[in-house]
Amino acid sequence: MMPPVSGTPDARQFWDREILEQSHVSWLEHPLIRAYVNEQIGGWPFDWFERWLGGRRFQRALSIGCGAGALERDLVRRGICASVDAFDGSVGSLRLARKEAVAAGMSGRIRYFAGNFNEPVLPRRRYDLVLFHQSAHHVAKLEKLYRAILRSMTRDAVLYLDEYVGPSRHEWNDELLAAHRRVFSSLPREARDGDALPYPIQDDDPSEAIRSSEIEPQLLFGFKTLERRPYGGTLLSVLFPRLRPGAGDDVVRRLIDEERQMLRKGHDSYYKIIVARPRRGLLRPHASLHYFAVPKLKRVVREIRRSIASK
Numbered sequence: 410m411m412p413p414v415s416g417t418p419d420a421r422q423f424w425d426r427e428i429l430e431q432s433h434v435s436w437l438e439h440p441l442i443r444a445y446v447n448e449q450i451g452g453w454p455f456d457w458f459e460r461w462l463g464g465r466r467f468q469r470a471l472s473i474g475c476g477a478g479a480l481e482r483d484l485v486r487r488g489i490c491a492s493v494d495a496f497d498g499s500v501g502s503l504r505l506a507r508k509e510a511v512a513a514g515m516s517g518r519i520r521y522f523a524g525n526f527n528e529p530v531l532p533r534r535r536y537d538l539v540l541f542h543q544s545a546h547h548v549a550k551l552e553k554l555y556r557a558i559l560r561s562m563t564r565d566a567v568l569y570l571d572e573y574v575g576p577s578r579h580e581w582n583d584e585l586l587a588a589h590r591r592v593f594s595s596l597p598r599e600a601r602d603g604d605a606l607p608y609p610i611q612d613d614d615p616s617e618a619i620r621s622s623e624i625e626p627q628l629l630f631g632f633k634t635l636e637r638r639p640y641g642g643t644l645l646s647v648l649f650p651r652l653r654p655g656a657g658d659d660v661v662r663r664l665i666d667e668e669r670q671m672l673r674k675g676h677d678s679y680y681k682i683i684v685a686r687p688r689r690g691l692l693r694p695h696a697s698l699h700y701f702a703v704p705k706l707k708r709v710v711r712e713i714r715r716s717i718a719s720k
């Protein structure tokens with residue numbers, strides 16, 4: 410049996426439910442916001458990626474945290490890769506992904522399996538393309554997964570990551586949320602779902618944003634960035650889910666303008682597409698050692714601190 414996702418069964422149960430009946434509103438679903446995001450990226454993400462690839466094609470891709478499998482089907486439909494392996498912790502999502510692949514006539518080219526991000530079991534030197542789509546921000550053991558990916562990639566492989574890389578769930582505080590709260594309280598009262606803007610921490614999924622702010626810094630040890638497309642979400646991803654359903658397009662347009670201003674003033678994008686390749690030469694074993702040793706060192710430091718505090 411697969412080990413529990415993120416050390417607790419809650420995350421897996423959450424996604425088994427969520428795939429059947431969506432309970433969370435995504436800022437990316439609003440057409441005006443989608444247009445704004447695509448403008449930041451330079452097109453629909455995979456249109457942009459295909460242009461960026463300049464005709465390069467892949468033999469075997471790995472999709473990490475595939476959910477219902479839209480990404481793999483798009484990859485195959487576009488002919489970006491010949492075959493895709495894909496895994497997820499939610500059995501309900503995998504069931505749906507397999508069904509959709511069969512319906513699209515792609516079952517021979519997409520292989521699904523159950524797996525846990527935090528206990529990765531991946532073959533060596535197999536994949537020339539590895540993809541994350543809104544899944545890396547659910548990874549608790551980032552170093553362990555990056556190490557496994559590094560080993561599973563061929564020398565000239567490409568990593569594509571489209572992710573929330575904003576504050577991790579334990580990092581939110583009043584100072585970090587001050588700019589968002591200023592804008593929220595300036596919106597018409599009837600457009601908001603309440604008076605106060607709470608910390609954007611998802612209680613029903615303990616894996617949400619578990620170490621999101623470390624995704625990029627940790628990635629850099631093992632992978633060289635080839636391209637970055639920050640596409641915002643800094644204000645919109647926090648405020649849009651707190652709008653009343655009938656809030657109206659004017660409110661959304663205003664939020665888009667406010668976010669543009671925030672980004673111009675130097676706030677970082679909470680969402681990014683990053684394209685990277687594995688480090689080469691001596692940097693590769695160095696990265697592997699880093700990914701192996703750092704979590705162990707952190708654990709020792711935590712234990713020492715705990716034992717000092719208890720004395």
Ligand SMILES: C[S@@+](CC[C@H](N)C(=O)[O-])C[C@H]1O[C@@H](n2cnc3c(N)ncnc32)[C@H](O)[C@@H]1O
Pocket residue numbers: 414415420421424425473474475476477478479480496497498499502524525526527541542543544547548616
């Ligand atoms: C936000 S969804 C993204 C799904 C898909 N990539 C997409 O963009 O539609 C996150 C996915 O990560 C999966 N997930 C979360 N924690 C996981 C874990 N520890 N191991 C495996 N899958 C996990 C969930 O089941 C879910 O399908």
